[in-house]
Amino acid sequence: MTQRPALTGVILAGGAARRMGGQDKGLVDFRGRPxxxxxxxxxAPQVDELLIVANxxxxxxxxxxxxxxxxxRPDFPGPLAGFEAALSAAHHDWVLTCPVDTPLLxxxxxxxxxxxxxxRAAVGCLDGHWEPLFSLLPKAALPGLSSMxxxxxxxxxxxxxxxxxxxxxxDAQAASLRDADDAAALRALAGTLPPLTRES
Incomplete structure (x- = not known):
């Protein structure tokens, strides 16, 4: 079986978090930890290098x-700027991204x-809808991204x-890939999980 290429994993934590009341989403508590x-x-165990994009x-x-x-770039210009930062800093040819508000990845x-x-690049879809923050990106795409x-x-x-x-x-992983984009969604998600044990 062909081995996968070396991957830079990227956690995208750089948004303005308007739907979280301006809180820094990555630092919001979920079951006792950010x-x-x-x-x-x-x-981290799935990639060869891990970066956090944060502002x-x-x-x-x-x-x-x-x-x-x-x-x-200044002023939170959106996910594309996060991709640009990730591709610029990555040491490997392929970059795997996910948002910071997916605690059950x-x-x-x-x-x-x-x-x-x-x-080729890859993009995750849930229920037929593109989820751009769940992407596999070639570092070689950086010049075109910056131009856009x-x-x-x-x-x-x-x-x-x-x-x-x-x-x-x-779609089969929808429960685990929920993008908990506000505090109420996080509480609801936490409530669906079994109680924590010392081992967990």
């Missing part, structure tokens, strides 16, 4: 022991989005479509 801690625990509280993110990079997430030796940002493009799907990505159905 959201980012859960995602690191799930993603606030950089020192607090650095405590988790992985490099923290920020958008290269599956332990086989990399395998799901990274078929053996990929030649320079031209004023801010729509992640439009740029991703230009890469002719493989679409990966994640």
């Amino acid at each position: 959201l980012v801690a859960w995602v690191i625990e799930a993603l 606030r509280n950089l020192d607090r993110y650095r405590v988790f022991g992985h490099p923290v990079v920020s958008d290269l 599956p332990p086989d997430y990399a395998r799901m989005l990274c078929p053996a030796c990929p030649q 940002l320079d031209a004023g493009e801010r729509t992640a799907r439009r740029w991703l479509a230009s890469l002719d990505p493989v679409l990966i159905a994640l």
Whole structure:
């Protein structure tokens, strides 16, 4: 079986978090730990390098022991700027991304989005809808991305479509890949889980 290529994993934590009342989503508590801690625990074993893209509280993110990079552009220009920062900092040819507010990221997430030796980008889909923050991106796409940002493009799907990505159905993992985008959703998600034990 062909081995997968080396991967840089990227946790996207750099948004303005308007739906979280302005809170830094990655530092919001989920079952006794910040959201980012859960995602690191799930993603780090699946990749060869792990980066966190964040634009606030950089020192607090650095405590988790992985490099923290920020958008290269001011004013929270959106997910495309996070992709640009990730691709610029990555040391490997392929970059696997996920948002910081997915504390139940599956332990086989990399395998799901990274078929053996990929030649194309990949984007996850839930219920038929693209979820751009769940992507596998080639570092070689960085120049084109930067050019689109320079031209004023801010729509992640439009740029991703230009890469002719493989679409990966994640519907079977919908419960684990929920993008808990506000505090109420986080509480609801936590309430669906079994009680924590000392081992967990």
